[in-house]
Amino acid sequence: MSENLAQDFAVTREKLLKVYPTKAARKRAKHMVLNDPDPETMPEIEANVRTIPGIITQRGCTYAGCKGVVVGPIRDIVNITHGPIGCGFYSWLTRRNQTKPIDDNDYNLMNYCFSTDMQEDDIVFGGEKKLRQAVREAYEIFKPKAIGIFSTCPVGLIGDDVHAVAREMKEELGINVFGFSCEGYKGVSQSAGHHIANNQMFKHVIGLDDTVRDSKYKINLLGEYNIGGDAFEIERILEKCGIDLIATFSGNSSYDYFANAHTADLNCIMCHRSINYVADMMEIKYGIPWIKVNFIGAEATAKSLRKIAQYFGDPELKERVEKVIAEEMPEVEKHRADARTRCEGKTVMLFVGGSRAHHYQDLFAELGMRTIAAGYEFAHRDDYEGRRVLPTIKIDADSRNIEELTVEPDPERYRYRKTEAEVAELKAQGFEFRDYEGMMAQMAKGTLVIDDISHYEMEKLIAYHKPDIFCAGIKEKYVIQKMGVPCKQLHSYDYSGPYAGFKGAINFYRDIDRLVNSKIWGYIQAPWEKNPELIATYVK
Amino acid sequence: MLLRHTDKEIKERVALTVNPAKTCQPVGAMYAALGIHNCLPHSHGSQGCCAYHRSTLTRHYKEPVMASTSSFTEGASVFGGQANLLEAINNIFSVYNPDVIAVHTTCLSEVIGDDIPQILAKAKEDGRIPEGKYVIHCNTPSFVGSHVTGFSNMVKGMVQYFAESSGNKLNQVNIIPGWVEPSDMREIKRLAREMGISTVVFPDTSDVLDAPLTGKHQFYPKGGVTIEALKSAGDSIGTIALGHFASAAAAEALDAKCNVKYEILDLPYGLLATDRFIDSLRRMAKVVVPESINAERGRLIDAISDMQSYFYGKRVALFGDPDQLIALSEFLVTLNMRPVYVVTGTPGKKFEEEMSRVLHEIPEAKFKQAGDIYLLHQWIKNEPVDLLMGNTYGKYIARDEDIPFIRIGFPILDRIGHSYFPLVSYTGALRLVEKILGAIMDRQDRDCPEESFELVM
Known part of the structure; x- marks a missing residue:
């Protein structure tokens, strides 16, 4: 990164902070750093703390993280939102987590929205009775495998005990019923909701089905939500490699996959932020090691496949993986080379999510595009600086409110999947278990990193540095484009995709190429605005 | 099938809403407040509400939707949201400098009982509201009414805060x-x-x-x-x-x-x-x-009379908001169509009274306030319709049942046009006529036997 850009960003950082009242400025200053990828000198960034009231944020709430992100994509659970109608309505089909039922008779409850639609009387006299009845009606009509209950803000305040209702109804109906205390005000963002979802799925579903499939390389894919069909593409590649995918948490998933997930021999984490909790817990309880993978980007996909093959250590698998990569890459290369001729050298800013702002840097790099600024919406310090900083992260009151489960090895089912000698050998080869180095280690020195970017900061950043493309979400999309800069939504992919895996990379090259090179950006000014003086001459 | 679990058999539900035909009050208040010049809508609650409302409005309009939030955490929910709102007012005037902040509440701040006028009085007293600037509010408890109620409450708030009578008409x-x-x-x-x-x-x-x-x-x-x-x-x-x-x-x-x-x-x-x-x-x-308006009216009458046979007797199912449904049903009856199923999620007896009036000549018509789209779909499964009209969520029914579908209402998440081309007035009615004819005649062109495929229609 050029020295100039680092200097410019240092100036920008000061300018951005100027507008805020003193207290707000003091807080925001800690969320903005000039990057240094060297772990020795990497700056500390503030993350996962409260958003400042009145400062327009990208963030959503705990309910959104729990119901919307993690549990929502499971197709055969009736997910009942317990609360007034809004929360259920807004999280109804808006997240593009695609699912493909096995056949015409399989469950697919994804297109439905279930709510207790609490009314004033329920708030005043308590909503448990209505909730109980709603669970009964859901069972009676839909006969699902399981029912999840999601608490919205008023539920916790009026003291409805969703867990007690769940226990009762489980008893009454004879199917699994479980609750989530994911009231929107808990925690500081969606992130708290991910943690709550992880805990409850771990407590109530994972481990219920001990059937061990007869296959060689059994893995789970954690933190892959099948936006735009990403999971379909990853499934295709894994199948081609002969790797048996037991469960995906939770894209294109069934309740049954979760119940059986503990029979896998490796957990592969895509979105570290949303799902690392359950990976840790499964390692302690069942002895399943976890590794970080990334299927966003063709190179990253190849690297992740090799990592999985290395873990299993079987030459046959390694060979097959190499064969698949060799088969897939020529088509990728062809499209990349073509798109690169029009995209190379362009600049990118990414402010989104809790892992995407990192993962997509790989894809942009494949196009020769430079990431000059990035940040997450709801990630924690470890997602920026790497898991090495975990011991130094202060646990504040907001995080303490989220339950930490105490997990013990399962007396019957704990079996560490690798011997000590195997682990030592893999480590000697440079294989990293339980590791995520974070976003900043990959970004160039002098680039700008901003956590929980505010609307104001985003707008100024674009105005000062005019990136060729800015990646964010739906609330930001049209602000950015009003400024004449194309925006790629990285939550919804602008209704395109998949972007994961090899075919996904090709889709991404194509979409970025047509977005940054669209003719429309050149037509913003009318001819008479470009040359206004001509009119005066003519009238004279 | 997209909605493969929707069954013909209608079982009584008293507690479970499935596929709602309404959403909550605050999003309506936010939309209304955007209709004041130099105004920033502010959501007093946890930040998810604001994120959801902004997202929904943005998807509907494909436009920036600016609004702020009090970003409640657990502490605010226990101790009250006053500190958050005061801090928000400070930050908003410093950073975004609106003429008006239009505060609406959420179920969270309603349940804890935040007294907004008292907090605003405190803000004024503390000098947090600059000279010539305003903070207005309305209460929008999500557990009462619907998004339409929230809209109505904010519009009423505009009157309560601003309207003055000087004595001179x-x-x-x-x-x-x-x-x-x-x-x-x-x-x-x-x-x-x-x-x-x-x-x-x-x-x-x-x-x-x-x-x-x-x-x-x-x-x-x-x-x-x-x-x-x-x-x-x-x-x-x-x-x-x-x-x-x-x-x-x-x-x-x-x-x-x-x-x-x-x-x-x-x-x-x-x-x-x-x-x-x-x-x-x-x-x-x-x-x-x-005369120009008479001519607009005349063009509408002309178009309807030219194409009247295509409308006649067509059975229509509609869902959406009560004001839209009442007026739209009346127009369909005017066109000799038969609005047979009409559902709104918004509660209110007034809806059923009005629908009885509008649909008195359609004895088979069923209509319901505080209903849901799941019920409407069940009605359709029991006796099909020729046309479905409603917001984007209708497309799932339209595809499963293979019914022509016209997007109308809120939200429309998958098409554009509604922000540019009106539905009100004679001009808007002409657009409705065009849309209805397009849907019906495209279907005829698709389904009719080859020998009766018409060039001129």
Whole structure:
């Protein structure tokens, strides 16, 4: 990164902070750093703390993280939102987590929205009775495998005990019923909701089905939500490699996959932020090691496949993986080379999510595009600086409110999947278990990193540095484009995709190429605005 | 099948809503507040509400939707949201500098009982509200009514905070357009201009949620009703409130506060409702309807008469918001169509009363307030319809049942046009006619035997 850009960003950082009242400025200053990828000198960034009231944020709430992100994509659970109608309505089909039922008779409850639609009387006299009845009606009509209950803000305040209702109804109906205390005000963002979802799925579903499939390389894919069909593409590649995918948490998933997930021999984490909790817990309880993978980007996909093959250590698998990569890459290369001729050298800013702002840097790099600024919406310090900083992260009151489960090895089912000698050998080869180095280690020195970017900061950043493309979400999309800069939504992919895996990379090259090179950006000014003086001459 | 678990057999539900035909109050308040010039809507609650409402409005308009939040955490939920709101007011005036902050509540702040007027009085006392700037509010508990109620409450709030009577009547008419699109508000203003009438239209989201792309983001676009105009609404000769559910409360409040007489009319969708609107407007403003408007009306009549046979007897299912459904059903009846199933999620006996009036000549018609789209789908499964009209969520039913579908209402997440082309007035009715004919005739072209495939229709 050029020295100039680092200097410019240092100036920008000061300018951005100027507008805020003193207290707000003091807080925001800690969320903005000039990057240094060297772990020795990497700056500390503030993350996962409260958003400042009145400062327009990208963030959503705990309910959104729990119901919307993690549990929502499971197709055969009736997910009942317990609360007034809004929360259920807004999280109804808006997240593009695609699912493909096995056949015409399989469950697919994804297109439905279930709510207790609490009314004033329920708030005043308590909503448990209505909730109980709603669970009964859901069972009676839909006969699902399981029912999840999601608490919205008023539920916790009026003291409805969703867990007690769940226990009762489980008893009454004879199917699994479980609750989530994911009231929107808990925690500081969606992130708290991910943690709550992880805990409850771990407590109530994972481990219920001990059937061990007869296959060689059994893995789970954690933190892959099948936006735009990403999971379909990853499934295709894994199948081609002969790797048996037991469960995906939770894209294109069934309740049954979760119940059986503990029979896998490796957990592969895509979105570290949303799902690392359950990976840790499964390692302690069942002895399943976890590794970080990334299927966003063709190179990253190849690297992740090799990592999985290395873990299993079987030459046959390694060979097959190499064969698949060799088969897939020529088509990728062809499209990349073509798109690169029009995209190379362009600049990118990414402010989104809790892992995407990192993962997509790989894809942009494949196009020769430079990431000059990035940040997450709801990630924690470890997602920026790497898991090495975990011991130094202060646990504040907001995080303490989220339950930490105490997990013990399962007396019957704990079996560490690798011997000590195997682990030592893999480590000697440079294989990293339980590791995520974070976003900043990959970004160039002098680039700008901003956590929980505010609307104001985003707008100024674009105005000062005019990136060729800015990646964010739906609330930001049209602000950015009003400024004449194309925006790629990285939550919804602008209704395109998949972007994961090899075919996904090709889709991404194509979409970025047509977005940054669209003719429309050149037509913003009318001819008479470009040359206004001509009119005066003519009238004279 | 997309909705493979929807069964013909209708089992009684008293607690479970499936596929709602409404959402919650705050999003309506946010939309209404965007119709004030230089106004920042503010959601007093946890930040997820604001994120959801902004996202929904953004997807519907494909436009920036600026709004802020009090970002409650557990602490605020226990100790009350006063500190958060005061801090928010400070930050908003420093960073975003609006003329007005329009606060609406959420179920969270309602349940903990935050007293917004008291907090605003405190903000004023502490000097947090700069000279010449305003903070207004309305209560929008999500567990009462629907998004339409929230819209109505914010519009009423505009009257309560701003309207004044100076004692001198102004030769202008207030028009409360109801929950319609920027295109509709623009069209209502055009009609009044065409008739030579000065108006105060509030809220007014035209030139806010249909802003041009210029290379610069206008945080506050040029549209929206001004504070000055809102103040003057108390001196207008009268108010026309369009849509009982969205607009009546504000008209009544204005009459109570400033003694401005009002008429509540249906939304001017279709021929007859537009006739009543124009007629009321000309009586109230004491003007003669210009020939140009007669010509607009005449073109609509002409088009309907040209194509009348295609409409006749067609069974239609509709869902959405009550004001829209009442006016739309009336228009369908005018076209000799049969609106047989009509469902709104918004509660209110008024809806059923109005539907009984509008649909008295359709004995087989079923309609329901506080219903849901799941029930509507079950009705359709039991006896099919020729056309479905509703928001984007209708496309799942349309595909499963193979029914022609017209997107109308809120939200429309998968098509554009609603922010640019009106549905109100004769012009809007002509657009409805075009859409209905398009849907029906495309179906005929798709399904008819080859030998009866028509060139001229």
